[in-house]
Amino acid sequence: MWEASQFAKHWIPFCKRYKVEPRAPAVYFSTSDSSTNMSHHEEWLSMKILYEEMTNRIDTVVMSGQIPEELQAIHKGFSQWKPDMSSKKHPPIVQILIDGKDPSALDNTGNALPTLVYTAREKNPEYYHNFKAGAMNSLIRVSSVMSNSPVILNVDCDMYSNNSDSIRDALCFFLDEEKGRDIAFVQFPQNYNNLTKNDTYGNTNSVVNEVELCGLDSWGGPLYVGTGCFHRREILCGMKYSKDYKEDWNRGTERNPCDDIRKLEERAESLATCTYELNTLWGHEVGLIYGIAVEDVVTGLMIQCRGWKAVYYNPPRKGFLGVGPTTLAQTILQHKRWSEGNFQIFLSKYCTLIYGHGKIKLGLQMGYCIYNLWAANSIPTLYYVIVPSLSLLRGISLFPKMTSPWFIPFSYVMVGKQTCSLIEALLTREITVQGVSKMGFTITAKISGEDALKRYEQEIMEFDASSLTLAIIEFVALLNLACLVCATSNAVMRGWAIVLEIYFLQILLCGLVVAVNVAIYEGLLLRKDKGSIPWSVTLTTIVVVMFVYLVSSV
Structure with missing residues (x-):
């Protein structure tokens, strides 16, 4: 993160000057070469060298397993990771790497840099950390001290922005004068950039992305899929729907650039401790919900049951891309987690047919059931391929x-179902491959x-x-x-x-x-x-x- 903060001083101006897409340097340099950038050949080459030098320094530190003493003296954040700490046991650590409100935080062209904060929530074997949901809730609290911005973007660590207009596009929905006040989150589809020509393991999720989520959009919004999603902060923190709701776009954490940064970091660290959530509503009615393997889906359901709507946005150029499973075992494991987590929702108090009754439309309830009953559907599927x-x-x-x-209705159902599935697969596959870059991340x-x-x-x-x-x-x-x-x-x-x-x-x-x-x-x-x-x-x-x-x- 520290290396990235230094590289950003050169990379951000370069991206703005030449309208770079995508803005993830690893992908950009793997899909672009100097011959296609003759107008700025020397600067392109210089930027690539800077990037490669940065990655080499990071790889060297990772392989050695320790930070060199000369680097530890550069930023105090390094010294907080003591030798006796591990990823499973350490205190909360918050370090402001770039202070966007500091007049000296400028890129190499003299323009202000965005605030960049490193956060490591406290880990202790004596306290259950609730995995991704716990990490997200900790980040929500820490960011409330740092910026308290009205909108939060959630992206998984193996994904990157493939379209720099995604933020503007999402804000267009939130700022819509007629329907914007009803919208809680804007969900982009989950896509991968390392797909093979024939998509060996079916990771395009083409029918889900191009058909099912689009259909749910007309019933009150799609599911929250856990990545590539823009949330209103207040709604993610438990706010119920009100016709009089009006977002305060000018709000934020006002502070003097001369304020003691360490005190701000200490305040943020206090919000990232293991004990902070004890005897609170965090994980139950506030933030992402605990106790369900697919915390994202159940959190989105609760938000919609509070009266809010969501928007599914799938632009021609994909907003976010990531890395899909590359083996059958990885694919099965991922689908197993999704199916078990969704079935867990169906068997819990959050069962869509009960919890959502009278709160969301019947069409949306049935749409959730498609995924909630994904695991249960394996039983008739096994029967279908074994008993006959x-x-x-x-x-x-x-x-x-x-x-x-009587042969006619049976043959009609079988042929019709297979034909429909084939048409869906062929049409959505053609759509999905557009705007997706080749493997490189x-x-x-x-x-x-x-x-x-x-x-x-x-x-x-x-x-x-x-x-x-x-x-x-x-x-x-x-x-x-x-x-x-x-x-x-x-x-x-x-x-x-x-x-x-x-x-x-x-x-x-x-x-x-x-x-x-x-x-x-x-x-x-x-x-x-x-x-x-x-x-x-x-x-x-x-x-x-x-x-x-x-x-x-x-």
Whole structure:
């Protein structure tokens, strides 16, 4: 953060002068070269050298594990991190790296720099820290002392601004003379910049971003998805809706530039202690809500149930981009957290159908249920991909014959659903790829080594993980393959016309499941790299499939 504060003195004027997009230097320099910037070639090259020198200094310190003594003397904030501290146990630390109200805080062109504050809330094993929700609430309180600005932007650490107009766009909604006073937050979609051509793991969330959230926008607003969101500070802190509400855009923390900075930092540190929230409404009615894995979704729901509305804004040039999962294990883990957290909302006192009854529109309640019941939907999904296949193996017909009039509604539902999904995927995919820059911004936590990243770029699915979820996926794939082989053998012996008349829809469904799982069969039988399916998972799954097959064949 300190290095960034020094680099900003050169980077901010450069961005303004040449209208740089995106303004994240890591992405900008990875997607731009000097040949495309001939008008300012020398300055571009000089700025890139400054950036590379900064990253090298940071990497050197990270690898050594300690701050050099000459750097510790530059800023007192370094000395607060004592050797006996750790990320899990340390006092609150607040350091003003750039004081925007200090006349001497200027960039290299003489213009004022924005305030930059480093915050590390207190961590103590004796107190539960509530993860992201706790961190956000601490930041809300600390920022109230530093600026108390009316609007707060929340962006995850692995995301960056891809469109410098995003702030202005959000303010346009808040300042709208007719409907602005009703709006609590403006939500941008969650997009990633490291997607492959065919989006191996489906991380575009295209149907969610381009269809579902747009639909919810007409019922009172989208979900709060936890990143890329502009909130009104007062509403995020528990304010209820009032027709007479009027934002004071001139309010803020007024202080003299000569005031004692250390006293201000100490006051802010007192708001970031482990004990500050004890016996308060923080995490219950104020700030982000505790006790739910998807604290963002339940917080947005509470805000809307207080009478406020939200806006979903998805501009052609994406507002914010981040790093998506690059392995199947990471993708499954992320979806597992989302689905479990949303189901937790459905089973809690915040259940949309109960908590939101009479407070938000029925359409919005049903919209929330799409995500709240995402985990529960796995049960009928598993039934759908297992039972028809097993019935096919046993010679049991679950659907009407092709010659029966009742075959029409069943075939209509199946074909119609798949066609609708295909059209949605094709149309939204075309929209999603516009305005998204190529890979160039990476966070180590979401990459499992160079080999895994290389396979991801080649669109080769990564299975190098042993988990129950992977075993279930492999079980479904192998079971349907075995059932399809048996159905084909049966058709050869009895005649295709007879078998298809009775089992057409079951064979079609089984065939679709097999087609979807081609990558599983490759990882199981053809691939020999480290990303293939572990033999421990494979052997266990084969034994289970054989057992089920034998039991079903009896």
